[in-house]
Amino acid sequence: MMASSYNAKDEDGHITVTGPGGGTLRSKKPENTAFKQQRLPAWQPILTAGTVLPAFFIIGLIFIPIGIGLYVTSNNIKEFEVDYTGVDMSSPCFNCSQNFSWNSTTPCTCTIPFFLEQPYESNVFMYYGLSNFYQNHRRYVKSRDDSQLNGDMTSLKEPSKECEPYAYHDNKPIAPCGAIANSMFNDTLELFYNDPNGTKVQIPLTNIGIAWWTDKHVKFKNPGAGEANQNLTAVFQGTTKPLNWRRPVYELDAAANNNGFINEDFIVWMRTAALPTFRKLYRIIKSPSNGMMPTMPRGNYTLEVVYNYPVRSFEGRKRMILSTISWMGGKNPFLGIAYITVGSVCFFLGVVLLIIHHKCGNRNNSADISN
C-alpha cells in the first residue's frame, strides 16, 4: 500500500518534479496558433426551422417521384408463384410428399398445371422458394469449408472441423463437406407450355449465369483446376458424396464448365439466405431471339417436378416462382411505398415546420424586442 501510494500523481500524465534542485524550467508563452488557441476558421451551421425547411421540401419533392417510379415499375413486373409442397390431399404432389424416403431409388414425379394470365416478355427468371428453412442458422452457416470449395487439395482430403458432422463418412472425406452442401436443393423442375393446339412444348431453361460471376470464376474452383485436361472423377477419388446427395459432385452436370464445385446450382445454394423464407434463382428462360413473341405467352402450362426434397418434416413449403425483372430487380413494392411515404412525411413536416417557424419566429422576435 505504501509503495503504491507514494506517487507524485496517480493516473494522470503530469508529474511535478519536487525535491532539491527540482526547480522546473517551465514553458514559455504558448504558441499563438489557430489550432492551439481553438480559433481554427470554422463553418458553424445551425439546424433551425429556417435552414431545415428547404431540405424537407426538397427531400419530399425528390422522394415522392422516385417512390412513384419505383412503385409503378414494381407493379409492372409480372410474377407468378406455385406452391408444390403437397400439403393438401388435393395437391398433385401430395403422394410424393407423403411417401418420401431418402433411400428410394425411383424418383417420384408430380405434375402441376397452371395458367398464366399475362404474357411474360423478355427474360423470365425461374426461382424455387423455400420457407421455414433456416439457412441462416449459425450451425448451418458456418458448416462449410471455403478452401475446399476453392479447390484446395489438402482441404479436399481433410475437410475443416467446421463441417462436422458432415465432414467424414465411412472414414472418407465428404466433398463438398458441410451441412449446406449436404442439404442442397435437388428437386428437378421442368416447364411445359400447353399449346392451344394440344401439343406440349418443353420450355428451354438455361442454368448458366445464375450465380455471381466472381463466385463461379474465383471463389469456387474444382480441385486441380489449373491442369490441362482434368478428370473430375479422378480428382475426387478418395472422397465420398454428401450423405443426402444422389449423385457425386462430379456428376452434377454433363457440361464440364458447370460440373463439380463450379456447378451454378450448387454455387447458388451455397450462398446462404438471410431469412428463413427465401427464394433462389433456378433457371433463366431466355427470350426468343426474334423478339416478336413473348417469352412465355398467355396460356396453360405444366410444371413437372421430380420430388426429391423433403420439407414437410420442418413444416416447410416449396414454391416455384416465375418473374420478369426491371432495372430495379424483382417485384418489390416495399421500396416504392417507403419512398412515397417518407417523401410525403417530409413534405408534411415541412409544412408543419413552416407554420411553427412563422409562429415562433414572430414570438421570439417580439420577446427579443421586449427584452
Next chain:
Amino acid sequence: MDFSLLRNIISRYCVGEEIWVDSRTVYIGHKEPPPGAEAYIPQRYPDNRIVSSKYTFWNFIPKNLFEQFRRIANFYFLVIFLVQLIIDTPTSPVTSGLPLFFVITVTAIKQGYEDWLRHKADCSINECPVDVVQQGKVVRTQSHKLRVGDIVVVREDETFPCDLILLSSSRHDGTCYVTTTSLDGESSHKTYYAVPDTMAFRTEREVDSLHATIECEQPQPDLYKFVGRINIYTDKEEPVARTLGAENLLLRGATLKNTQHIYAVAVYTGMETKMALNYQSKSQKRSAVEKSMNAFLIVYLCILISKAVINTVLKYAWQWSPDRDEPWYNHRTENERQRHVVIRAFTDFLAFMVLFNYIIPVSMYVTVEMQKFLGSYFITWDEEMFDEELGEGAQVNTSDLNEELGQVEYVFTDKTGTLTENNMEFIECCVDGNVYIPHAICNGQILSAASSIDMIDSSPGGYRREHEDLFFRALCLCHTVQVKEEETVDGIKRGIHQGRPTSFYISSSPDEVALVEGMKRLGYTYLRLKDNYMEILNKDDEIERFELLHVLNFDSVRRRMSVIVRSSSGEYLLFCKGADSSIFPRVVSGKVEQVKARVEQNAVEGLRTLCVAYRRLSQSEYEEACHQLTEAKLALQDREQRLAQAYDIIERDFVLLGATAVEDRLQEKAADTIESLHKAGMKVWVLTGDKMETAAATCYASKLFRRSTQILELTKKRTEEQSLHDVLFELNRTVLRQRSISGLSVDCLDFGLIIDGATLSAVLKPNQERANPSNYREIFLEICRNCSAVLCCRMAPLQKAQIVKLIKASKEHPITLAIGDGANDVSMILEAHVGIGIMGKEGRQAARNSDYAIPKFKHLKKMLLVHGHYYYIRIAELVQYFFYKNVCFIFPQFLYQFFCGFSQQPLYDTAYLTLYNISFTSLPILLYSLVEQHVTMETLKREPSLYRDIAKNSLLRWPVFLYWTCLGVFDAVIFFFGAYFLFDNTTFTSNGQLMTTNTQMMFGNWTFGTLVFTVLVFTVTLKLALDTHHWTWINHFVIWGSLLFYVIFSLLWGGIIWPFLNYQRMYYVFMQMLSSGPAWLSIILLITVSLLPDVIKKVLCRAVCPTATERAQSTRPCLTVEPSTIFMLSQSSSRMSF
C-alpha cells in the same frame, strides 16, 4: 494495506533472524560503542533512496497487467475474451481480443511513460549532492548513498536530504531556523535546537571526534512527534544521556534558513523519513460525468444480460420440437448432442453475451481517456491564461476533471492572494488618533521624508512627540524582516539593472515588509541587524542602535509578536504589534478610543490593520522576563506550551501607541470575474482568515456583495447577544419570508451571509442539547442556499475544508470548486471536487496540490465559462454518442436472432464487428470531443448565463440518456426492418445490367448484414455531423475521411481472397451490393429515415422552447460585426466552395 503487510513480512524475512524491535540505535559516524556498553541488536536500514515510481523494469508487465485488469471494464472484456476462447461462440476471439489488446497496450505505454518520468524525477532527487563528514573531512556524495548514522553538513537554503538530528550549528546558541513550507505549509521560521553537549562542535574534525549513539523510536508518520535519547561516550566518564525530542529532529523536505551551516546525523532515511511516510496520494477525484457514465454502463449491462436471457429462453422455447432444434439438414455433432441441456443452455447464454457484448464498448474508455488527456492541452496552450509577469500559463495537474469545470455550483475562494494581489502597500498609520500618510513613491524613488508627514494635528506636546518617536521605532524594530543586499539574493542581474546597489527587505510576511518600507518612507529606515544590534537611520539621518534581546515570535494563536530591546540609553523596551483583537485587551493606557475608531474605519475600507503597543521594562522586570523565556526555551518537555505561557505573562500592561493600515489591492478584474461567476449561477463563498470588516470591504470591492445585497450576519458578536439557536432561526425566517414574498423572481433581492470561524464551529459542533445534532447544520445550509454570496472570516485552514465538506455533503450534492494560493488553502483545494491553485506569492504549495493551477484569479472566468463549458458539452456528447452508436450497432443483431432461430448467428462479418468501434466510427467522435464549439468563445465569455444551461449535469441526465437510447433503438429498428422488407419474400437482387453478364443474382445473409452495416456507419457518422456546430477543416477531413475509409476498406476486404482466412464469406459481397440499384435507393432511404426524428426534434425544440444556448447560437449571425468573425466566416466559406 495487505500489500504493505506483505512487504513488511518479506523484508523481515529477508533480514533473517532480526527481531522487530521498537527502537533503533544509530551509531553516529558509524563508530561502534565502546566495549562494555549495552549490546545492541544491529539493524539494517534502507538507504536514502526515494522511490515514487510504481514499477521496475522487471515487474512492469505483470504488475501493470494486474492493475489494469483490476478495473472493472477491462476485467469484463477479459472475461468476454476468455469465454470466446473457451466455448464455441458466434464471433471469433479476435473481435474482442484485438480491441482489448489495443487498449491494454496503449494504457500500458502511457503508464510506462509516466513511470519513466517518475523514475527520472526520483533519480534527480536521489542523485543530488550531499556533503557528508567522513574521517574529519567533508566528502560530497549522492543523496541516495546516505545511510543512517552519517553526519551530514547542510548549508543555508539547502533542503535536508533525510531526517536528521541536529548536532551543532554555525549559530552560537546551537539553534537553527527552518521552514517547513513543503511539509505542512507553514511558511514561518521555526527554531530547532542542538543538544548542549554537542552544540560546541565547530569543524568537521570536531564533529567527527564525537563518539555517541542515538536511540530512537522506529519511524512513524507524525511530523511533530519524536522520542529519542543520545548517549555520548567520553573517554573516562560514564556515558552522558540526553533526551531528544521533535525540536531536535530536522525533517526531510524542510529548508535551512538564516543559519550558515549545520552538522546533523541521519536517523531516518529514504522511504522511512517522515515526509515519505506522510506522502499520501491524493484521493482520486472522480467527476460527475464519470459517475453518470458508470450508471449508464450498469444500465447497459442489465440490458445486455436481459437480452441474453431473453434470447436463451426464447431459443429453448422455440426449438422445443426436435424438427426445429435439429432439422434433417442441420444436425449437431455427436459431442454436442451428448452435452447436458443445462450446460448447453449456459453455453448459449454466454454465446449471446458474447454476441451482444459490443453494446458496452471497449473503445469508449480509450476515447474518453484520450479526450481528457489531449483536451487538457487546450488549457495549457491557452494564451489568454498566460501571465506575462510570472512567465507561466495555466497548468493541468489532472486531466480527469476537465468536464467538472463546467459543472461548478459553488466557488470557494481565498481572499488574500486570490482575490487580492497579496502585494501589500503601506497606506497610513495613526499615532494616538493622528494620521500619517506617506506620499506615493514615484518610480521607486522616495520623496523627501520631511514633506511626507502630514501633520493633521499640530498641537505640540512632549507626550505626543514621545509616542510618535516610540511608534516609529516600534515599527522599525518589532519585526523579523531581514535586509538583503541585492547581489546576494538575486544574482548580479537585478543589481546592475537597478543601477545602484540597494538593499531590500525580505520576510515571510508581506505585511511586515510593507510596514518597514512604509516607515522608510516616513523617514525611519531600518538598516540592518548587526551583532545583535538593530540599526535605524532616523529622520535626522542619525543612526540609532538598539540591542535586540529577545524576539517573541509571531504565531497564529496569539496573533501578535513582540521584541525586547535595549536602547542606547539603557532602557529596556518591549514593543508589540498584532491584531487589534489581541492587543486591545492587554492595553492599560493610551488613546484607545481614537485608535479603535481609526482601526475600524480602515478595516471597513478593506485595509489590513495592525495595532502597536509598548511597555517599558525595569531592570528587574526584564530580568524576570528573561529568566522565564530562557527557562521555557530550555525546557525539554512541552516547550511550546511553556513558551506560550511565558509570552502571555510578558506581553501585557501595554501602552497603546497607534495602528497601521496596509492595503492589499484587489487583483485585476477580480470583480468582473466574480460578477460573471454570479451570472453563471455559481455561488461564490469567500473563506478567509482575515477579520470581518476587512474581508467584507474586499467583498464589496469585488462586487461579491452589491449595494442591494441584504447582509445577514452570523458572527460571534451577535451570538453573544442572542443564543445561536435564535439567531439561526431568525435568519432562516428572514430568508424564507423574502422568498415567499418575491415568489418566483428570487433574483430581485439577494442575500449575503457573513459568518465567522467561531460561530461556524458552534454551528457544526454536534449539538449536545435537545435539538438533534444535524439540526443547526440543516438550518445553516438552508440559509446558505438562499444566499448568493457568503463570506466566512476568521477561518482556520481546516475549517475551510470543513465548509467545503459540509456543502459537498448537503442534499443536492453540488459540485464545488476551491481556489486559493497559499498553503492554508491546500486542505480545501484537496477537499473540493475541483481544486484550483493560484501560482501566487506564497509559494507553490497550492498550485502543486491543485488539480489545475492558474496564474491569476481572473483566469478562472475563462477556465470555467469557456473551457469548462466546452469540455462538458464535448464529453457529454461523447458519452451519449458512444452508447447511441453501439445500440444502433448491436440492436439489429438482437433482432436478427428472431429470424435465425436464435442461433447466435452474427449479422455482421467479423471484420466489421471488430473495426466498427476501433476505426469506422472512432475518429469523428474523438475529434468532435476535442474541437467542438457549439457557441463561440466570445459569446460564452460575454454571456456567462449560458453556463446555467449545462448546470446539474443536464446533458447526462436520465431523460437525455433515454432519448439517445430510444433514438438508437429506433435507428436500429429502421436499419433492420428496412433491410428485412427488402429481402423478405421479394427478389432483392442485384441487377446484372450494370455488370457485363446479364444475370440476376441473389443476395445472401452476408449481403443483408453488409447492407445494414453500411446504413449504420453512414447514419451514425452523419448523426454526428448533424450535431457538429463547428466545422473546421479537420472535422471535414475526419468525418468524410472515415466514411471513405469504410468504403475503401469494404472494397478491399471483399475484393481479395484472403489467404490467411478460413472463410471467404465477404468475397465480392460489398461490390455486388453496390451494383444493385435498390441497394443504393434503400441505403439513401434508410439513412434519411434514421436521421429524420433527430432533426425534427432539434428543430422543434429550437423553435418551440429554445434554451439560452440555442438563442445565443441563432443570434450569432446578427452579432458578427467583429471583423475577426467576418474574416473567419469568409475564410471558411471560401474553403467550403473549394
